[in-house]
Amino acid sequence: MKEENQGMKPFYSLVLSTKIPKKGLMIGLLASIITTLASLVVPILTRELVDGFSVAAVSGTVLILIVIAFIVQAVLNGVSLYLLTAVGQKVVARLRGMVWVKMLHLPVSYFDQNTSGESVSRVVNDTSIIRQLISDHFPQFVTGFISIIGAVTILMFMDWKMTLLMLISVPVMMMIMIPLGRRMAKISRGLQDETAQFSGAIQQTLGEIRLMKSSNAERFEKKNGFAGIERLLSYGLKEARIFAIIAPLMYVVVMAVIVMIIGYGGIRVANGTMTTGSLVAFLLYLFQIIMPLTSFARFFTQLQKAKGATERIIKILDLPSEEEKNGKEIDITNKSVHVSNVSFSYGEAESVLENVSFSAEPGQMIAFAGPSGGGKTTMFGLLERFYEPTSGEIRIGEVPIKEISLKSWRSQIGYVSQESAMMAGTIRDNLCYGLEYKEDITDDMLWNVAKMRMPINLFLLLKRGLIQK
Structure with a gap:
């Protein structure tokens, strides 16, 4: 309950703790803002072009300015996309590093209570959700907000009556998006938890594949697997139903506004109180307002998903680690x-x-x-x-x-697990696993140890010797 009452504060704290590349973020956002401002100039230039349109009177200057605006948009949009994606990737890499290091130092009791599949989901899936918010949705939200403010301001100067008519759609769209967005966030968080549990169950089954087959448990595991798949399908269908409601409603609202603007604007053009170019510019600005509004629902949904992912990551990072270095350094050789x-x-x-x-x-x-x-x-x-x-x-x-x-x-105890596990890598890697001074260990020393611990006939089958994988 306490975490829920804190709102987005844990998310901001977690992202800042990764030492987010501020320079790349600021340059990327600045490029996005300039791109948005350049897009706001295009409708004005289009108005000038349409109002003065004739074969003999086409303004070369206006055409050049439009081309320049498009080039600026294309170049800076590419720069912004790369920088913000790079920032998101660096943040998620550092988050994964923090969670991975933490998990390596958690006590065994944590892994007794949590499946490895769930832990993997926290490292991979939850951090990816945060990356998507930072790299994709946050820039769209910022540029969309600037686009809306800029477009509405310009439209108020162009024709405040038509602007007020257009703005009637905003509260209608918000009334649709806010409750459905909250519902979508709840469904998405449930889907994340279910995916983590499903991953854990699948990994456990495949990890014990010999036990499963020797117990003739295929039918049992098939039933459990399909039960998990059905739960995931249920969440997916719930998401689909929400999208099936949002998309048609947004389409109806958008089309209704466009029809009203074209109808009212057409009357104004016929009466001579508005030019054709102004009507075209008005419609272009209308699309620059409507498109960001439709993306805001996705942003707030992703924000809630990132909040849920943050809470789960913080729970892991706040767990007490094993105190590995605290204590005495004692040689236990020949002691009882x-x-x-x-x-x-x-x-x-x-x-x-x-x-x-x-x-x-x-x-x-x-x-x-x-x-x-x-x-x-x-x-x-x-x-x-x-x-x-x-x-x-x-x-x-x-x-x-x-x-x-x-x-x-x-470091002074040799541990052999019941399962005789082998780590990925060569025979040398396994024999030297965990040793800080493994570079100083010669091949002859490893051969002697291997011959002591491995059946001699199995040992002779290793054609590539210590580099056998």
Whole structure:
């Protein structure tokens, strides 16, 4: 509730925290503004051209000015488009970097509660929504606003009566766009959440494809997958219904205004109180007002989507990270591990471990035996400090491991997961994974380690050796 009451303040704070390229943004916006101002000159020049139109009386100066205005628009529009797109890409790159670094330093408990697919969606999809707002919709909103103000001001000087007649359409259009825009924003935010959940479910299923096939669970996963697809389809159809309402209504309003202006303007031209060129200019300015108004609904919808994406990103960035460097730097070589009365539970659930005690001497091999869910993996998670015990203490020698820096502690422990996961890359990359001094490790050292840990016949199959992927 607190975040909702803050309005767009979290969004502005998040974007500013990326150190947005202000120079590129200002130049891009300035180019957009000049492009808009150049477009406001064209109807005036067109009026002069039409009013003085005849084969002998065509003004070369006016034609040249119109061509110059079009060239200025084309060039500066290209400059603006590139700069603002570049700004948006840089902002999203920095946002993704912030979220990625944060996720790398979050405790394991976060990933126990959130699927990897949802986390990926936050890094990729939510940041892309913010990029679209900055690069596409925000420039259109600024230039559209300037275009409307400039066009209305010029029209008031040209013919205030026809201008007031035209402005009748504005409140009508706003009455259509505002409520439908809010509804669209709500649907879009629901679609984002559903997409993240669907991505998480698909990734989990494909990640455990062998388990799924060995369990003959294709029918079950097919049902779950289609259920997610149907929910996404439902949101898509809701969006389609909103667009199906907006588009025809906007078309009717726009056409009604055009017909009124042409009808009233035609009468004025016939009476001699308005020139044909002025009527043409008036219609051109009318389109410069109507087109931005129709894009405002998309801007405010995207703004609400960006607000929702911002809230989700900030929730991740505000989570406490693991304190990797805080603590002592201790060499644990040839020191005993002592586990004393350790208990642990996941949240409010029943204890997985209760009053566990044992000691492990240097060189000693200890095996944990028990049923699935008995706490064997949890015990190793506590030793790796993926979690902290609910009660009790783990010591290395006489030093509690919680007093040792995480980086120092984990750098001296070799961890082999149950799944024997392999990271993308070569055999060398995997053998040296996480080592800061891997450039100093020779191939001979790696061959010796590989021969110790891999079946010799499998090892001999690696035709490309350590660079085998």
